[in-house]
Amino acid sequence: MPRNGKPTRDRILDNAQRLTLDKGFAATSVDEVIAASNSSKGAFFHHFPSKSDLGRALLTRYAEADVAALVAFMELAEATTEEPGEQVLEFIRLFEEIGDDIIEEQQSSCLYVSFVHDRQLTADGSTHVIEEAIRAWRTRLAQKLVAASLTRPGLTTIDLDALADHVFVTFEGAFILARATADPSAMRSQLRILRELLHALLGQPQPPG
Amino acid sequence: MPRNGKPTRDRILDNAQRLTLDKGFAATSVDEVIAASNSSKGAFFHHFPSKSDLGRALLTRYAEADVAALVAFMELAEATTEEPGEQVLEFIRLFEEIGDDIIEEQQSSCLYVSFVHDRQLTADGSTHVIEEAIRAWRTRLAQKLVAASLTRPGLTTIDLDALADHVFVTFEGAFILARATADPSAMRSQLRILRELLHALLGQPQPPG
């Protein structure tokens, strides 16, 4: 089915994502997407019944990649150390390492930001996938924090779900900081700060007894 | 000049801000703003030569209020305690207290988010006011952190500018979390987490010597 290298549908999705990350979904016109992906009206509306359907497809694909990264990096962290507190710190350190690439690839932006402001997509339940992705991050991290809290007295008085969410919050906030100040290193430095803050809160693990 | 209660220009700005916070600037049409503020095409383009000029006015007004809040709350914190580390913690606690109101007033959103994605406004230097606001937060907080670092050994190895920026990052990230999960308490709980993280990092102040 693909005429050249990549299937048309994928080319449309790739270029639509690029344009949306750059200037937002509402400000990106269908004609622009078509032009950028060397496609046509016919091809576009063959693959996507409406612009909203493109949005849904974009968001779904993006959220899947997001959760996949969460899982992959957590497994890497688990392979590095056994102690759950250390795993969380290592998890953040891994993202810190690729912070600059994330910013470059995503043009200092996150698709979630565009779509939580889209009326159409929030009206039907399309933005639910964002909630699911957030919940995935929260669940996975909170589980580690609960395990860590058994040997880390500093965690016992803390809302561990909120603390888990703070990782997501740091990502989203850092995207905005990076974009607003045109500073690509913001993601890396904010993840580093998050790791240092967490390190201080975790403290030294206490032997049982 | 005002026919009824509030001047037309202010009514336009208020309603434009409401609509922009709700669904983004690009997705908010001039006609909508006019209808919401019971105004007319003539009135609108009398006060604002173009939609971009409305955007600039919105952004400027918003950033001014933002920096004003920074200054006001920092002064309150300074009135509560003399020690700079404690001042930072109290500063965050003050915002934590009104976290729910912030979310409600601003519909779980921040104008900065809409405008960092606007091509037109970023092309000319209009989004520079965002940078200035961010710098104001960074400067004011970093100054406190530097002072605090004299008696707080936990701060000596930390990038204090990045740590100062993390407050802004937490705000922006919390807005997105609150919007995406439809949870108005997210701002409050994230500010609380930030305060607890900072508290752990600051540690106990050491007497000189």
Next chain:
DNA sequence: CGCGTTACAGACTGTTCGGTCTGTTTTGTA
């Protein structure tokens, strides 16, 4: 090779958009 189906191409359409223009009312001031 025949043929239905999928994948495209691009002219076209109705609507909405930002912005203009002409005219009317209100207001500050002398």
Next chain:
DNA sequence: TACAAAACAGACCGAACAGTCTGTAACGCG
């Protein structure tokens, strides 16, 4: 009260928009 300037009202305009329609080329498969 006269009058210029500011504040508004709303019909109007061309461009851009999302989406449609008709037609054609390529493929899968018997």
